[in-house]
Amino acid sequence: MITPSYPPKPSPGDRIAVLSPGAGLPGLFPVPHELGLERLREEFGLEPVEYPATRKMGATPQERADDIHAAFADPDIKAVIASIGGDDQITVLPLLDRELIRANPKPFFGMSDNTNLLAFLYSTGIVGYHGATVMVQLGRPVAMDPLTAESLRAALFASGPYELRPAERWNDINRDWAEPATFASEPETRPGTGWIWHNADRVAEGRGWGGCLEILAGLLMADREVSHDLSVYDGGVLFLETSEEMPSGTEVFRTLRSMGERGLLQRFSALLMGRAKTWSFEQPNSAADAARYAVEQREAVLSALGIYAPDTLTVLDVDFGHTDPQLVLPYGGTIRVDGPERRITVTY
Template sequence: MKHDLARPPKAKPGDHIAVLSPSFAAPGAFPEIHEQGLRRLTELTGLVPIEYPTTRQLGATPQARAADLNAAFADPRIRAILAVVGGDDQITVIPHLDAEAARADPKPFLGTSDNTNLHNWLWSHGIASFYGGSSQVHLGPGPAVDDIHASSLRAALLTGETLEITDPGESEDIGLDWADPRALHHFGDREPTEPWSWHGPRRTITGTTWGGCLEVTEQILAAGRFPFPADALDGNVLLLETSEELLPAHNVGRIVRTLGERGLLAAVDAVLVARPPVSDFTHQPSPTERADLRAQQRDTVVETVTRYNPQAVICVGVPFGHTRPQWILPHGGPVTVDGTERRITADYR
């Protein structure tokens, strides 16, 4: 079954972009990071950020957050929507959204982590989006916006070009605490990345993407919010990434196994697995231990995917999701996974 998706038109400099908090209203707790992020957003794109009542409102109800999303979808002056950050309870916002408003005027939506709920909701209603982007994580903190994030941000919002997804050579699991004034000017501790790990047959796949944060995907399936047969993902590219909750490899494997039992792994032709975070403010393994934790998760995911789909092309270590620098990737748009040349390209139209 082919699942057709509308690809929203691009914004242009001078247009308005809604900056919303569909999950955690981090700007209410850390306004300096937020405001620096908005300035950088305008500098990079020429877009004019527009905040809504719950953008800085800590503890806003799901209904109030949904009302802001519905207003942004319905307002013809808004030409794109950016989520400030993820969170934990966006699943409770989804029932209050207005699909007709979103379908009547599709516009690019960018977000990561808990926003997997919104990406799946948009996908279910025939609208493509972009997985990644977070003003509170990737625009506001640090001395500048990372180059790969800036280029994919502009491609998603403005230019619609095709970009090769590359390894920036360094990565951090978590930046400085947003309450620390240094967070405005310094990155977190970065370390060299490992080469991406390729598995499966040496063939080239071009497919439409679906997926996101693995822990949220599990909730989506449990709530019955993937109301399609598995063949809706036939030929697709599955995006898998894990969150700052730092799940052990065996827990990750159980969730991926669930995708297999649901028939989703057998349907897709390729799987992109993000470089996972393995440390946080309180848990700081040594470099050797961090590498081992990433390897454990890699091996578990590859073994599980291969069990259900030995023909899938798998690439592990791609910098999207809960890592920085971060590529924003199409969700519901074409990505080419070249298992022969070991390259990935993304179409941001």
């Protein structure tokens, strides 16, 4: 395992690749995609460059791998961002040219199914960025959430420490991208509830690793991009979050239990657990059911830790992952969790 290092950052005016390593959903829902591209240009001063599979639903793994290779190999492209997640990005990983990508390191931004590529970059020696897809965060109706925009701007252009802040208001209920009315008003939000701290009597600092729990479980089952030498994760900061698939508390516990049985869970000095997504089109929970689901997930996480890593410094309901606003986390970069001061600081 190679120690991940930070790739050079872009500057305003640079070209940034927009790829769909997971699913070509921009082809089905052009409105949020075009809105995200516009914000990259007007609010961040970057010039987005699309590739052949960016808007192609059903693109083969090889077509998506070709886009990744082309973006990383092009010296005029200074960063890469995913349009959205997907479902089968794991099938792209065996087709990637690790040496080509290692020789041309660039910041990559993505989440959800893009956990696959982030884990690949980590094991290749490149720090990536968990968060900020074009269609979801950049394409948010009316305006980006200010907390998301501030975090993304720092991750894109800055290199020093950045202190994360709990959201004052948040949302996890989606609206239909096919309906024009969706983009006529901002999403409704509710008051923030802050972060929940456990074993907060110490400071932990290490390289971030993890991502979307469902995708990480797939990587573990396929034995891809997880080092067999578990000592490479010693002292790191594990960060996990769940998607709109909304796995049950039992499923979350079982995944963490398997990580514990493998000897992986106990390697980390701290765990950040993202605020659970509690609503989906398939399961439109009431407020009471959503709250109950969130409690069940917290209890599942703490139960698994109690068995395998009871002393781990843990922060629950952190604002990253499938939530709005969304904080960007450096995947392979430094994360500092200060329990006594109740502060989380990342190095972008």
